[in-house]
Amino acid sequence: MRTDQPLPPVGGLRPDVHTGKVALVTGGGTGIGRATALDLAAGGASVVICGRRPEPLAEAAKEIEALGGSCVTLSADIREESHVTTVVDRALDAFGRIDVLVNNAGGQFSAPAEEISPGGWRAVHRLAVEATWAMTREVARRAMIPRRSGAVFFIAFSPRRGIPGFAHAASARAAVENLAAGLSLEWSRYGIRTVCVAPGTIATGGLDDHYTPEDRERWERSVPLGRLGRPEDVSGLISFLASPQGSYITGTTVVVDGGADAWGAGHPVPDVPHHLTTPDSSPNKDNP
Numbered sequence: 001m002r003t004d005q006p007l008p009p010v011g012g013l014r015p016d017v018h019t020g021k022v023a024l025v026t027g028g029g030t031g032i033g034r035a036t037a038l039d040l041a042a043g044g045a046s047v048v049i050c051g052r053r054p055e056p057l058a059e060a061a062k063e064i065e066a067l068g069g070s071c072v073t074l075s076a077d078i079r080e081e082s083h084v085t086t087v088v089d090r091a092l093d094a095f096g097r098i099d100v101l102v103n104n105a106g107g108q109f110s111a112p113a114e115e116i117s118p119g120g121w122r123a124v125h126r127l128a129v130e131a132t133w134a135m136t137r138e139v140a141r142r143a144m145i146p147r148r149s150g151a152v153f154f155i156a157f158s159p160r161r162g163i164p165g166f167a168h169a170a171s172a173r174a175a176v177e178n179l180a181a182g183l184s185l186e187w188s189r190y191g192i193r194t195v196c197v198a199p200g201t202i203a204t205g206g207l208d209d210h211y212t213p214e215d216r217e218r219w220e221r222s223v224p225l226g227r228l229g230r231p232e233d234v235s236g237l238i239s240f241l242a243s244p245q246g247s248y249i250t251g252t253t254v255v256v257d258g259g260a261d262a263w264g265a266g267h268p269v270p271d272v273p274h275h276l277t278t279p280d281s282s283p284n285k286d287n288p
Ligand SMILES: CCCCCCCCC/C=C/C(=O)SCCNC(=O)CCNC(=O)[C@H](O)C(C)(C)COP(=O)(O)OP(=O)(O)OC[C@H]1O[C@@H](n2cnc3c(N)ncnc32)[C@H](O)[C@@H]1OP(=O)(O)O
Pocket: 106, 107, 108, 109, 110, 111, 116, 117, 118, 119, 120, 121, 123, 124, 127, 157, 158, 159, 163, 200, 201, 206, 207, 210, 218, 219, 222, 264, 265, 266, 267
């Protein structure tokens, strides 16, 4: 795998591109969220990051402060509405505004669709859709609508057509893609942009912890550019979208996946018994 060279923060953007802005990144202690918090801070934004575990948050804050940035960390489970309120309280207490919200926290497990229990389905949708909406609503109402400005990002998946083993997760991400589109119709009048970013498979600790090397090799083979993504491939895009250069982009999904969405699931469709797909050979044809 050829993803080992991290990119410097803020790639080609000016180092003061986000100066004066405040960004809230959920799940900002690790992986894509951490890279995004670093990129936004390297562009001059003050950053608030939250997640359940305090340790990764503290480490990310140290890196941000080493860049000369300001970072507030908050240990919170965003599935709890009271935690969402507390995160927004803390961000507003610390910096007085929130200009950019990156709804990055998310997670799932891989399982055949028919084996996903109602509780497992709910756990994934509760985080990816309900908690994301709760945070978005709170930030919009308290920080963005009153100032008539803001940018909200949602994280989806590529490929976008469906992914075997991810029925719950891929459908949840389709919901947030639609949310980005729908909110742009309602919130452009408040100067709020809503954009969905759909990463392909990105080499993060989260991926290492939850998927096998075989999964990764298979995914790598399905990427036309021939490598998995780096967290910085995603964070650089978000930093651009949050900048003035991105100010005409809203209500859409931007895919960052090395071309994977152009190829689809990237492996043969699962075997299906012939008689189930050919009406003439159905065993029940004469006896429906
Ligand atoms: C080729 C191109 C392709 C390309 C393919 C691209 C692949 C996409 C790549 C994406 C990569 C990433 O996102 S990498 C980032 C990954 N990070 C993660 O995914 C984090 C790991 N996941 C989690 O934290 C959790 O699983 C999460 C889903 C959020 C649920 O958290 P909870 O604390 O609520 O979980 P629990 O309370 O333990 O369980 C809640 C319910 O879920 C069920 N559940 C939990 N784990 C389960 C499991 N492994 N299998 C079945 N069921 C499970 C439990 O039985 C419960 O159901 P009941 O018993 O019925 O109540």
